[in-house]
Amino acid sequence: MIFDTEEFKKRGKEDFESAWHAGPSVLTPPTTDLMYPRLTYSRAQAHPVFETIHRLREAYLAIGFQEAENPIIVDEQEVYRQFGPEAMAVLDRVFYLGGLPRPNVGIGKEQIQKINSILGRDLSEDEEESLRKTLHAYKKSEIDGDELAYELSGVLHTDDARIVEILDRVFPEFRALKPESSRQTLRSHMTSGWFQTLGAIWEKVPHPIRLFSIDRCFRREQAEDSHRLMSYHSASCVVAGEYVTIEDGKAVARALLSAFGYTDFEFRPDDKRSKYYMPDTQTEVYAAHPDHGWVEVATFGIYSPVALAEYGVGIPVMNLGLGVERMAMIMNKAKDVRELCFPQFFPIQYTDTELAAGVSLLAEPATTPGKNLVRSLINTAVTHSTAIGPCSFVAFEGEIAGKQIRVYVEEPEENAKLLGPACMNEIFVHKGAILGVPDTEKFAEVRKNGISTGISYLFAAASQAAAEIEQAAHFGIPTTVQIKMARLPGDINLKIEPWVMRYITDNNLKTDVRGPVFLTIRSEVLPTSEV
Template sequence: MKFDAEEFRKRSKEDFEGAWHDGPKVLSTPPVSRQYPRYMYRRARPHPVFDTIQKLRQAYLSMGFDEAMNPVIVEEQEVYRQFGPEAMAVLDRVFYLGGLPRPNVGIARKQIEGIEAITGRSIDSQTEEALRTCLHRYKKGDFDGDDLTHELSVVLGIDDATVVHILDAVFPEFRELAPESSRSTLRSHMTSGWFMSLGECWMRHPHPIRMFSIDRCFRREQEEGATRLMSYHSASCIVAGEDVTLDEGMAVAEGLLSAFGFTDFEFRPDEKRSKYYMPGTQTEVYARHPVHDWVEVATFGIYSPSALGEYGVGIPVMNLGLGVERLAMILHQADDVRKLSFGQFYPPTLTDRDLARAVSVREEPSTEAGRVLAQAIAAVATEHAAEPSPCSFPVWSGEISGTALDVIVIEPEEKSKLLGPACGNEVFINEGAILGVPDTEKFANIRANGTRTEIRFIDTVALLAAARIEEAARCGEGTAVQVKMAKLPSDVNIKIADHAMRFVTDNQKKIDLRGPIFMTVESRVRGE
């Protein structure tokens, strides 16, 4: 079915009784329908790293840089061309790519007997030769490894699952394979790709060439920590042309970082002095942010003519690069790049508003008549809550699912009241605790400073009663719904989402939705 946004908004507004808001706001009244998934009522959050990447892309594009993709897989010899004698130090921190060799599998009498024992049938000479040919073709690379199971199943006339069993039990060569390294590496810095790209395009593009690339790089750190990852994103650019100087780097740095709210800039010589930069040109960029003060955010320099000469490039080239994760850490005031990048692996911090969104009603009526009934139950019960018992009060008369009903709230026992004292409790979130509190002086601070959910026990119990009455009416019957002493959230028809429950228990906070409810609602089939 085609999604109709206008219809969605219209029906949502009706369902929420005027409580629809644009954006990620808490609804002013609890929903009375679950017609649409709850996640559709909030604006999703972007990942901080990819959000920063998107803003960097827009900044580069607005400054006149064309977007490029540089090679991720770099041959070892390219690193030697770029770094010369320093290459070994660089290669010490790169990842080499490896793969499993294809084994030379022999077919002897032992293997044939093993296959026959598993399949339960003999293998004739023609099938044996076809099997040998198939394995030889695999060794030569005539087909990929993920096709081997299928190819063998065709030769042997058996299913894929049996072939997998045969490979594991009869051919230990596959299980004992060990990866072998190649001379291909994963790019450890974007410069490796820029040299290769410039070697191909500098004579084919008008000057100056202005390109940027934002992509992953890989570095074999001893271990990952709060400030470094083995896989990170580099936002890098080059400006290549006859008149390119360090001033290009300063201008690009200021223009790029101004888009993120940085104001003042300082340019300091970088003592690391990478060999692919001309001596005296490698420069660190420090910028002042209104929140974060002075921080190092980027590095730029002029590529060494000797390194460029290895690729036949005959014009000056300025390169600027910054680590996206570092910039995102600054912008989001994060102290650990692992939590920033891989937040799903770390316990999230939920605010009281987040917890309020996670509290909802377990059971609700599904018909319009049932929803009207729930409102009537809550209204009448609230009005007569303190009436001495025994007592009963009519609530509603009408028809549900073709069954004519009369509904009452009742308390048959003597020397009591219609409702227990906890019926008027309302759910508040206070410093991570989920509490059902009455409107009394003792809980005035929680009600004044806590986060309100707009969920009262009287309303949730009324919704439960209406849902059960609605269910009985479908069978042409009346019913009685009674809630006595509430000990768990489910006793008052309240549901707390699993993620919120985990957060509350992990942080040793309290969930207290207990209390004496003592509310009884009866439905009677008219005429009985």
């Protein structure tokens, strides 16, 4: 069910544990059709970045590269080994890992009294001693942070809710903690991992070594923009062996990128001169594609023997890398990498067809006779649409819900037509707006270029009437359904999904289904003598 987020936010601040335990109250008990194994899930759409990763993995494997996983946490000393004089400039853009220190929690008379007050009893001497030992073990990292409440609940013989209250009210040291940085960093280049991996295996496996890895890197940019993120995916590979040269970079680039439809390639010297590459080997790869022309797609170079020597690697190594997000932007013709990666934080754009799928009926008959009744009501109404009231026409006679029912379409008012002017209006979605329009020249543009929902006012009204007649028949009673002036979607039995309404509101679009319907449908239960 939809629940009140403000209420739970308030309850969480007042009494977190109580609010947490109330969580199951927002679940709607499932009907049988929403229970496993009747409840099923089907294939959905992949995220463009991860779809690109999948294709890159398959392309690397197809050209003979084995997949590897490189360390993602890198000590800053590794950066000094790899980048030499450039290390400080690189470290300026990395994220250092930090954590909360373990507080040295004192337990004096005041703390014991507060705990006794919360528990409603006095701690025993054994409980006091066990409490001190447990907090000391936490300080020494013998107990993990997420296990502390559980351990304390056992020591103090109470539930987790009381422990959370004790930690919050008795030991303010926990709330006052501030993170402290370590010397560990998050990998900013896949290169940081390749040096360590190659140092571990180069003498133990046959040459040439061909490895690839597609994984996240983290870079502390000054700001994220349409082409840069602080967290991105690098699709990187290495070829290591006695006879590796710059030609390997060209060959790998061609073999890898051909799988994405690139046909021609140019290799241009890169103005950037990273110290972990040999002089004059850092190369930009430009490739031509039938859909988007020439684009820069990758960079490669030969690792410097100075950097390799730090890891004891004594063979040439070619490294090629490309940004997955950039490749995904090219493939999807995206203009902003932030919107490509995180569309949930940007305005959602729906087509008229997608919006039309969110328009349906509030009430419809559940049985086959009820659904046949809808067609009979429509046929009768259309046939006699211009009849002047008072008038009444039998639309259906037969069994519904085990009762013999006769149904009329009628107009009780004098000098009024059987159907009001808007009865034949149809619901269209046009340029994001939901409109109920007649088949006239004025609305020709909407009917030609908009998307029909397949719902007319008459169909919606007949469906509502059939549903109510079906329900009344279960109880063996007659009923009359009158639909007069439509002002809101519900007036004509129209259901618009919440996400559609939110889209319309957010984009200042409109829903206009106003119109005079004036339709009356009446049912009666036939006595046994007439059957």
